[in-house]
Amino acid sequence: MKIVPLYAVPQHEQQITDWLWQAFGTSDSRDFFASIVATRQREEKMPLTFAAVEGEKLVGTVGLWRCDLISRQDLYPWLAALYIDENQRGQGLGEKLQQHVIEYARGLGYPQLYLYSACKGYYERFGWQYIGDGLDYPNTPVHLYQFTL
Template identity: 85%
Template sequence: MNILPLYAVPHHAEQVTDWLWQAFGTSESRDFFASVVATSQREGEMPLTFIAVEGEKLLGTVGLWRCDLISRQDLHPWLAALYIDEKQRGRGLGAKLQEHVIEHARTLGYPQLYLYSACKDYYERFGWQYIGDGLDYPNKPVHLYRFAL
């Protein structure tokens, strides 16, 4: 298994777009996710999208973004859009993708990393510290996490 920036293997962009749209979007938001994926494929710039692959098989994806929660633009950067293909879950890929983004953010000199999730208790086991609740647009409660780098 390798973790690569999506810009190195852009032929996976359509699948990543579909995953993010289906996991995190609404019926009319595919174009939004296509835009996010397209702008996250520039070397040396944020946002960045990383993918996990085995050969040519796409396993999962994760992003390093400036902002992932409009109501908390004071926090940055963010681990965002972590998604593992349903057939690949249970193999520890979520942890490996998190570790990759954490190390990348560390090499860029950031002192911390943030994420939000509707799930509680998943990220704590990987060292994320719960810092409170927030609101996703328009009024969905979410849990906020910080990882000290």
């Protein structure tokens, strides 16, 4: 398994769009997620989407974005849109994708990284520190996390 920028494997753009739309979107938001994925394919520039691939098969994705929570634009950059193919879950791929983004952000010189999640308990296992709650649009409570690089 290798983790590469999506621009290196553009054939997976549609699958990543569908994953993100189905996991995080609403019935009428596919075009919105297609736009998100398309704008995260610029070589060596943030925001970036990474793809985890085994051979030719896409098994997961994660992003490094300037902003993932509109109500907290004061925090950046963000680990965003972590998604693992259902058949690949429970094998440590989530941790590998997190670590890839952590190392990439560290290499860019950022002192910390942020993420938000509706669930609690998962990210703490990997060293993320809970820093409080926030709101996702329009009024969904979420948990905020920071990782010191």
